[in-house]
Amino acid sequence: MENREIRIQIARAGAVLLLGAYATIASFGVPVEAWGRQEKPSAAQDNPAQEHDMEHMQHGSHDEGFMQGGMHHAVAKGVTLDAKMDAATHTITLREGPIALPAHTSHMKMPQPPDVYWTIPIDGWLLAYSPKLVDANGNAVPGTVLHHTAFWNTNRADFLCPNKEEHIFGAGGEMTNWMQVPGYGYRVEKGDKIRIETMVHNPTETSYESVYLEVRIPYQEAGGDAGTVVKSYYPAWMDAKSCGNSGYNLPAGRSEKTGTVTVKYSGVLLGVGGHMHDYAKEIVLRDTTRNEEVATLEARVDEQGHLVSMPTVTFFDRGGYKFTAGDILKIDATYDNPTGKVLRDGAMGIVVGYFVPSDDAAMAGLRRNAEPASAKTGE
Numbered sequence: 001m002e003n004r005e006i007r008i009q010i011a012r013a014g015a016v017l018l019l020g021a022y023a024t025i026a027s028f029g030v031p032v033e034a035w036g037r038q039e040k041p042s043a044a045q046d047n048p049a050q051e052h053d054m055e056h057m058q059h060g061s062h063d064e065g066f067m068q069g070g071m072h073h074a075v076a077k078g079v080t081l082d083a084k085m086d087a088a089t090h091t092i093t094l095r096e097g098p099i100a101l102p103a104h105t106s107h108m109k110m111p112q113p114p115d116v117y118w119t120i121p122i123d124g125w126l127l128a129y130s131p132k133l134v135d136a137n138g139n140a141v142p143g144t145v146l147h148h149t150a151f152w153n154t155n156r157a158d159f160l161c162p163n164k165e166e167h168i169f170g171a172g173g174e175m176t177n178w179m180q181v182p183g184y185g186y187r188v189e190k191g192d193k194i195r196i197e198t199m200v201h202n203p204t205e206t207s208y209e210s211v212y213l214e215v216r217i218p219y220q221e222a223g224g225d226a227g228t229v230v231k232s233y234y235p236a237w238m239d240a241k242s243c244g245n246s247g248y249n250l251p252a253g254r255s256e257k258t259g260t261v262t263v264k265y266s267g268v269l270l271g272v273g274g275h276m277h278d279y280a281k282e283i284v285l286r287d288t289t290r291n292e293e294v295a296t297l298e299a300r301v302d303e304q305g306h307l308v309s310m311p312t313v314t315f316f317d318r319g320g321y322k323f324t325a326g327d328i329l330k331i332d333a334t335y336d337n338p339t340g341k342v343l344r345d346g347a348m349g350i351v352v353g354y355f356v357p358s359d360d361a362a363m364a365g366l367r368r369n370a371e372p373a374s375a376k377t378g379e
Contacts, residue, residue: 156367241257
């Protein structure tokens with residue numbers, strides 16, 4: 001009965017999402033045709049996707065600088081996090097900054113924001129994420145200056161890789177909207193600490209004095225609207241580096257990186273997208289236990305091989321893609337590097353999706369109650 005109810009709810013959510021997808025996707029330059037069971041790669045954002053480590057990078061908060069992804073960076077001064085909650089619209093807006101971005105500055109030379117922390121103010125669900133960059137006057141700043149941002153729930157372990165914090169949201173220069181799936185949300189508890197890790201650069205000819213990252217997050221409180229039922233999903237990050245650091249050196253020529261993860265809980269995958277870097281060809285997700293291909297995501301690149309976009313694949317028409325506890329997933333990331341040299345930390349291969357467990361109570365063991373040692377900002 002539980003599985004049948006999940007299938008029905010996913011089918012309904014899929015119908016609503018597909019009907020309403022065009023307006024949201026089109027605003028970011030992605031055609032509605034990209035949302036289907038076997039989609040072609042989606043069209044580009046205003047700027048090609050930038051390299052961004054979707055993995056847990058090590059940050060510090062020392063005045064003289066800090067380590068990120070094994071690399072030393074100067075720290076940007078005066079960066080804070082402001083959180084505003086609008087009870088009338090059930091929306092939380094996070095604002096991180098200000099950040100100065102001189103023109104023609106790589107991420108290695110740019111002073112980087114230290115991690116900031118957001119304390120969750122509700123018991124309930126986060127429903128979607130809409131990122132944008134603005135200046136001090138509210139004018140739009142091009143997304144290409146965002147190398148990456150990543151949100152991590154320090155109070156929860158990842159359900160596929162429990163050695164990591166739960167990675168709940170990420171964005172790069174493409175500034176992709178994470179749309180709401182009707183009837184579903186990410187469950188949070190009041191007091192949870194979300195670590196926000198952001199890296200910037202500025203490859204453009206324009207300098208920006210005070211840039212802010214804003215993320216708009218609609219929410220649903222537990223026990224709120226009568227009759228509103230929200231099922232919990234869990235972010236699924238399936239990586240060609242398995243449960244290690246996502247970045248790896250990209251050899252010259254054609255190459256393939258393969259990783260595996262074991263699913264520890266039964267449930268369904270609502271859909272998937274992908275994250276790769278320049279010179280990407282494709283990333284394939286397989287369920288080796290069932291000897292089935294789950295999805296093939298072909299990268300869209302320009303004439304120079306720069307990554308433009310990755311497609312999405314949804315499983316609404318079949319009630320979600322079913323996983324059984326113990327299934328082994330294989331992730332194969334393929335690149336073709338024409339530069340004739342090894343590109344240090346030049347590649348990643350990640351399939352990202354939403355997982356709905358058959359028994360949500362079984363996920364309770366993922367909670368971590370200890371607060372992060374450096375949770376000092378954005379309280």
